[in-house]
Structure formats: structure tokens, C-alpha cells
Amino acid sequence: MDKTQNNKAWFLVLPVLVIVAFSAVIPLMTVVNYSVNDTFGENEFFWNGLGWFEDMIASDRMHSALGRQVLFSAIILAIEVPLGIFIALHMPKKGFWASFCLVLMALPLLIPFNVVGTIWQIFGRVDIGLLGHGLASLGVDYNYTNDALDAWITIIVMDVWHWTSLVALLCYAGLQSIPQAYYQAARIDQASRWSVFRFIELPKMSGVLLIAVLLRFMDSFMIYTEPFVVTGGGPGNSTTFLSIDLVKMAVGQFDLGPAAAFSIMYFLVILLVSWVFYTVMTTLDNAETK
Amino acid sequence: MAQITLKNLAHSYLPNPQAEADFALKEMDHVWQDGGAYALLGSSGCGKTTLLNIISGIVRPSHGRVLFGARDVTDEETAARNIAQVFQFPVVYDTMTVRENLAFPLRNRGMDAAYIAARVAHIAQMIGMEDRLNRKARGLTADAKQKISLxxxxxxxxxxxILFDEPLTVIDPHMKWELRTQLKQLHRQLGHTMIYVTHDQTEALTFADKVVVMYDGRVVQIGTPEELFETPAHTFVGYFIGSPGMNLMEATITGNRAHLNGCEVSLGASYAPVAGRSQIGIRPEYCSLTSGAGLPVTLRRVEDVGRHRIIRADLFGQAFNMIAPEGMAIGADMTRVVFAPDKINVFADDWRVAAQAGGAV
Structure with a gap:
């Protein structure tokens, strides 16, 4: 081989490196800066080392916000993933109604987050909202502004309405890619409907499901706009999720140091969980292949 | 196991078929013997997959009946027909092991565990996969997956x-040959009726006892490979089977003579007057180039394919192929071709005409 060694191709990575630096790394570094310093404004910083981190790890407020956040994501995943699969299985496969369903399903996904929040904020009001007033007329004691359980139910129903379509559409795409021969073979083997789902549809959907679960986990774990608009974190602190608490701390109380330490840990938790999740799923996948 | 009867079977994808052209499958009436190995051969779009799907029950024929033995199965579902099908692309249950895959149809039918274990062991040994029974089906090669489907x-x-829908499409060439051999062997051992759809004549001719040649929605001939070669019932069989296919020439037939472009060719037998468009057909294998008497040909090119040579030539302005043995020298003076008289077939409007009895010269 008379090829000359030339590593100049590495320079082609530079543009990406620059973009990523400006979009993510440099802003993150300012957060890192705040997290290890104390400041009273005027660009004066006092070194605090890992003090804020220690405070935050020990903080009860953090613990309860994290607890609510984990519970919220768990409920969201437990509802949206099975429901999305169920909807995908029952959507028409072709023709006018297939396109109709696709458009209908995609609509909630296209609505801006704060609009979704506003829609539900009004929808749920007892005085003028269709849902709230309707429930009140039926004699149900529903008021999301002063009942914690009602607030939770409202936010969860809203998120299910907003995001189940994403899971359903991804699963639908996965289902559409299964060749007819599989269904014919299953019929010849006299497989039950459950077996067809368990051994043909679910394995073929596993790839898109992995993406759906990851996206829904990350998004629900970072949820901010919708509950902020609907409940503002209340009643009390009952729907104060991590982002809402973070914003309160940073912009409300101007505790920039603790808030910075907090957000770095928040970021690391999401990164860690996503990484563990992805690694576990892909190694399981590979183990099956062996 | 059962003999398969196709009774006045026809199929149209249109709701109200009028003309013959509306039918994807023209009316046919055939009995396929129990335990036979049949190949459905034809070019794309000739209706062979439609016919297979009718037999397997995926498509319900618009006309006629399908009988398995004495039982009319036309209205039965695929599952009720007790057939097996191997598809073009391997269909296996990815998350199951090879063992679970093989046991699946029996388990669904509620057989007892001991029987299932014995059957699976038996079949695994037949398809040569005993050593991989506990592996997941997902990571296997295409040919192994096809074996599992089988x-x-x-x-x-x-x-x-057992129906096969072009099962070797995705298999590597060197594995094709092995799988085909194995299939043939399994057919001998088990004696199942096997129907094999393909557009590859080598696959059809090596696998089947009887090859069913289809053309334009019609079964044009059912015969042994030898019959298809020697006495093709239709000009399509003539040129589709063989490499290169049969030479076909327009000719006028009178008794045991054929006249083409003013030249006379003697036929192996005598024929009644032929109505319609008459042609004679001769396989390239039965033509020989000579410097003596014969029809005048212009040589275009000689292709050496190893065991023999293919001579591409022109005969009265029409492409004409001959096969010459390996060692034969082709001289510049060899501009004539002679046919083996008893190998000449006569066709009227594309269908073969039988010779008159006792008409041999």
C-alpha cells in the first residue's frame, strides 16, 4: 500500500465541534461556574467548591421534587406506552381512514406546549371549563386548584392526551413494516391473537418502542411548561416537579448557586438514566441474537 | 396428505369479469396426485402465486372449487386446510429458540408435551439443526431460517x-443447491405433496417430478422435465424451457413435409392439415451445422459455455440458435443446418399438434 497517512480529515469535524460548543458546552460551563461559586451580583464571585452540591443533595425540597418527578414519569410511561401500542394495533391499516387517523393523532403533537397548558387550564376550570363545569354538574367534587389529587389527574390526563400519539404513531410505523407473510404463517400455525402480538408484533416493534420509551421518559422527566401553566406547581407544592422547582429557585429566589448545582445534577440524572436504559435494552437485544 | 383437485377453477380480481382477459387465472381442471412434487413454473405475473394462494386459502377463487382428497376446502380458512407454507422471505419467530419455533404449531394445537418433544427432535434431525435447538432464531442465517420455516x-x-413460494430467493447461490437437494431428499422420506413456485427453470426441473408451466394465467403444460423438453405443448414452454430455448419458425405443413421460405424440411411424422398459424420448433440441441445439404444459415457468433458451444446464427433473417459439441471444428464452409426429423414439433396457433398415427416416414 502506497497510501500516505493523512489525518486532516479530522478537521472536517471542526464545524460540528464549534456548533456544539456554542450551543451546549459553553452555556453549560457558565452553569458550572455558578455552581461552584457564590455571587451577590456585580460579577463578583466567591469560591464555594462543592458546597452547593452538598447542600442540594441533603435538601428535603430536592428530594420531594425528585420523588414527584419519578412518580410522574413512571405513571406517564405506564399509561402512554400500553395505550399507544393498543391504539396502533387498532388503527386502520390503509385507505382513507388510515390517513384520517394519522392526521388526527398528529394534531396534539403540533400544538405548542404553553397552548396545551392553556387549553387544559381553561378546560378544567369549574366556573367556565367544559370538563370542570361538566364534572361539577354531575356532582363530582373536582377542583384542580385546591385538590392535589385532582391536579395530578389533570396533568396526567393532559400529558396522555398530548403525547400518547407519539407512541402510537411510532408503533404504527413499526407494525406497518411487518410483511403479510408473518401473519399468514401465524394463521397456518394456528397462533392465537395473543401469540401473534407476543411473538410477531411486539418483537418487530421493539426498536421503535425503545425510542418511544426513551423520548417519553426524557420529556416527562423534564416537563415544565404545561404544569406551570395549569397549576403553577400547586396546590401547595404537590405538582412542583424538578424543572418548576429549579425555575423557582433560580429566577424566583435568585439562588443562582444552588440552582446551578441543582441543574447540573438534574442533567446528569437524565443522562445517566437514559444511558443505562439504552445500554440495558441494546445488550438485551444483542444477547438474544447470540 | 391428500390429492389436490382443482375443479373448473378460475380467478378474477375484478368483481364482474366478462372477457377472458379479465381473469388472472383462466379456467382449469386438474388433479394433482398425493405425494407428488410439483413445480409451478412461469414468468412474473403469469398467475402462479395466485394459484398457490388459492390452494393455501389466502385467496378465495372467484370460480370453481378446490378439493383436498374428497373434501371441498374452497370456503375453508388457511388454518383449517392443514397445509404448510414456506414463504419467499424466511418467516421465523425471532424471539423464540429454534426448538420453540418448531414446537409452536403443535403447541397451538394443544398436543401433549412428550409428543411435541419427540416430533421436534425428529424434525430437527431431518433438517440438520439438532445442534442449534436452543439458539434464538433471530441470529441465524437466511438458509437456516428457511429450514426452520420448512x-x-x-x-x-x-x-x-407443503407449499413453497420461491423459497430460495434470498439464499446464497452455494446454499441453494444444498437446500434443493435436502428438499428433494425430505420429499422422498416423508412423501408429502409439495408444490413449489418458481420462475427459475433449473429449480423447477431439479425439484419436481411434474412441472406445471403457466403462461398468461393458464396452465399450458403439466409434464415431467423430459416431456417439457421433448414435446412442449405450447410454444411458450418451448422457448421458456431450455437454454437457449427452442427455435420456432413459420412453416407450411403438408403431410410429412414442412415448407419454409421455399425450402423443404422432412418431419419425423405425418400431420393432418394444420389450421391457423403454423410453426415448427426444433431444440438447439437437435440442430447440426454441416457443409452438405440443409437450410442456409449465416453465423453470427459462437459462445463457449464450457461443456458445449452455442452458435448464434440467422436463418431467413431470424435469430436461430444451435448447440455444437465441445470438440467439433466449425469450418468456414459450414453454412447449412439440418434438423433431427423426429425432434421437430409442429404448432398451430402456438399449441402443439400431435402427429397422425402410423404416419412415420
Whole structure:
């Protein structure tokens, strides 16, 4: 081989490196800066080392916000993933109604987050909202502004309405890619409907499901706009999720140091969980292949 | 196991077919013997997959009946017909092991565990996969997966027929040959009726006892490979089978003579006056180039394909192929071709005409 060694191709990575630096790394570094310093404004910083981190790890407020956040994501995943699969299985496969369903399903996904929040904020009001007033007329004691359980139910129903379509559409795409021969073979083997789902549809959907679960986990774990608009974190602190608490701390109380330490840990938790999740799923996948 | 009867079978994808052209499958009436190995051969779009799907029950024929033995199965579902099918692309249950895949049809039918274990062991040994029974099916090669699909069909003892829909499409060439041999062997051992759809004449001719040649929605001939070669019932069979296919020439037939472009060719037998468009057909294998008497040909090119040579030539302005043995020298003076008289077939409007009895010269 008379090829000359030339590593100049590495320079082609530079543009990406620059973009990523400006979009993510440099802003993150300012957060890192705040997290290890104390400041009273005027660009004066006092070194605090890992003090804020220690405070935050020990903080009860953090613990309860994290607890609510984990519970919220768990409920969201437990509802949206099975429901999305169920909807995908029952959507028409072709023709006018297939396109109709696709458009209908995609609509909630296209609505801006704060609009979704506003829609539900009004929808749920007892005085003028269709849902709230309707429930009140039926004699149900529903008021999301002063009942914690009602607030939770409202936010969860809203998120299910907003995001189940994403899971359903991804699963639908996965289902559409299964060749007819599989269904014919299953019929010849006299497989039950459950077996067809368990051994043909679910394995073929596993790839898109992995993406759906990851996206829904990350998004629900970072949820901010919708509950902020609907409940503002209340009643009390009952729907104060991590982002809402973070914003309160940073912009409300101007505790920039603790808030910075907090957000770095928040970021690391999401990164860690996503990484563990992805690694576990892909190694399981590979183990099956062996 | 059962003999398959296609009774006045026809199929149209249109709701109200009028003309013959509306039918994807023209009316046919055939009995396929129990335990036979049949190949459905034809070019794309000739209706062979439609016919296979009618037999397997995926498509319900618009006209006529399908009988397995004495039982009319026309209105029965695929599952009720007790057939097995191997598809073009390997269909296996990815998350199951090979063993679970093979056991699946039996388990669904509620057989007892000991019987299932014995059957699976037996079939695994037949398809040569005993050593991989505990592996997941997902990571296997295409040919192994095709073997599993086949095994899932054979594991049921009561299976009426095994259908193959171009099963070797995705298999590597060197594995094709092995799988075909194995299939043939399994057919001998088990005696299932096997129906094999393909557009590859080599696959059809090596696999089947009887080859069913289809053309334009019609079964044009059912015969042994030898019959298809020597006495093609239709000009399509003539040029589709063989490499290169049969030479066909317009000719006028009178008794035991054929006249083409003013030249006379003697036929191996005598024919009644032929109505319609008359042609004679001769296989390239039965033509020989000579410097003596014969029809005048212009040589274009000689292709050496190893065991023999293919001579591409012109005969009265029409492409004409001959096969010359390996060692034969082709001289510049060899501009004539002679046919083996008893190998000449006569066609009227594309269908073969039988010779008159006792008309041999």
C-alpha cells in the first residue's frame, strides 16, 4: 500500500465541534461556574467548591421534587406506552381512514406546549371549563386548584392526551413494516391473537418502542411548561416537579448557586438514566441474537 | 396428505369479469396426485402465486372449487386446510429458540408435551439443526431460517401439502443447491405433496417430478422435465424451457413435409392439415451445422459455455440458435443446418399438434 497517512480529515469535524460548543458546552460551563461559586451580583464571585452540591443533595425540597418527578414519569410511561401500542394495533391499516387517523393523532403533537397548558387550564376550570363545569354538574367534587389529587389527574390526563400519539404513531410505523407473510404463517400455525402480538408484533416493534420509551421518559422527566401553566406547581407544592422547582429557585429566589448545582445534577440524572436504559435494552437485544 | 383437485377453477380480481382477459387465472381442471412434487413454473405475473394462494386459502377463487382428497376446502380458512407454507422471505419467530419455533404449531394445537418433544427432535434431525435447538432464531442465517420455516410445516404429521413460494430467493447461490437437494431428499422420506413456485427453470426441473408451466394465467403444460423438453405443448414452454430455448419458425405443413421460405424440411411424422398459424420448433440441441445439404444459415457468433458451444446464427433473417459439441471444428464452409426429423414439433396457433398415427416416414 502506497497510501500516505493523512489525518486532516479530522478537521472536517471542526464545524460540528464549534456548533456544539456554542450551543451546549459553553452555556453549560457558565452553569458550572455558578455552581461552584457564590455571587451577590456585580460579577463578583466567591469560591464555594462543592458546597452547593452538598447542600442540594441533603435538601428535603430536592428530594420531594425528585420523588414527584419519578412518580410522574413512571405513571406517564405506564399509561402512554400500553395505550399507544393498543391504539396502533387498532388503527386502520390503509385507505382513507388510515390517513384520517394519522392526521388526527398528529394534531396534539403540533400544538405548542404553553397552548396545551392553556387549553387544559381553561378546560378544567369549574366556573367556565367544559370538563370542570361538566364534572361539577354531575356532582363530582373536582377542583384542580385546591385538590392535589385532582391536579395530578389533570396533568396526567393532559400529558396522555398530548403525547400518547407519539407512541402510537411510532408503533404504527413499526407494525406497518411487518410483511403479510408473518401473519399468514401465524394463521397456518394456528397462533392465537395473543401469540401473534407476543411473538410477531411486539418483537418487530421493539426498536421503535425503545425510542418511544426513551423520548417519553426524557420529556416527562423534564416537563415544565404545561404544569406551570395549569397549576403553577400547586396546590401547595404537590405538582412542583424538578424543572418548576429549579425555575423557582433560580429566577424566583435568585439562588443562582444552588440552582446551578441543582441543574447540573438534574442533567446528569437524565443522562445517566437514559444511558443505562439504552445500554440495558441494546445488550438485551444483542444477547438474544447470540 | 391428500390429492389436490382443482375443479373448473378460475380467478378474477375484478368483481364482474366478462372477457377472458379479465381473469388472472383462466379456467382449469386438474388433479394433482398425493405425494407428488410439483413445480409451478412461469414468468412474473403469469398467475402462479395466485394459484398457490388459492390452494393455501389466502385467496378465495372467484370460480370453481378446490378439493383436498374428497373434501371441498374452497370456503375453508388457511388454518383449517392443514397445509404448510414456506414463504419467499424466511418467516421465523425471532424471539423464540429454534426448538420453540418448531414446537409452536403443535403447541397451538394443544398436543401433549412428550409428543411435541419427540416430533421436534425428529424434525430437527431431518433438517440438520439438532445442534442449534436452543439458539434464538433471530441470529441465524437466511438458509437456516428457511429450514426452520420448512420444519414448522413438517412437524405436523397430518399436513396435507407443503407449499413453497420461491423459497430460495434470498439464499446464497452455494446454499441453494444444498437446500434443493435436502428438499428433494425430505420429499422422498416423508412423501408429502409439495408444490413449489418458481420462475427459475433449473429449480423447477431439479425439484419436481411434474412441472406445471403457466403462461398468461393458464396452465399450458403439466409434464415431467423430459416431456417439457421433448414435446412442449405450447410454444411458450418451448422457448421458456431450455437454454437457449427452442427455435420456432413459420412453416407450411403438408403431410410429412414442412415448407419454409421455399425450402423443404422432412418431419419425423405425418400431420393432418394444420389450421391457423403454423410453426415448427426444433431444440438447439437437435440442430447440426454441416457443409452438405440443409437450410442456409449465416453465423453470427459462437459462445463457449464450457461443456458445449452455442452458435448464434440467422436463418431467413431470424435469430436461430444451435448447440455444437465441445470438440467439433466449425469450418468456414459450414453454412447449412439440418434438423433431427423426429425432434421437430409442429404448432398451430402456438399449441402443439400431435402427429397422425402410423404416419412415420
Amino acid at each position: 420444519g414448522r410445516g413438517m412437524v405436523r404429521e397430518d399436513v396435507n401439502a
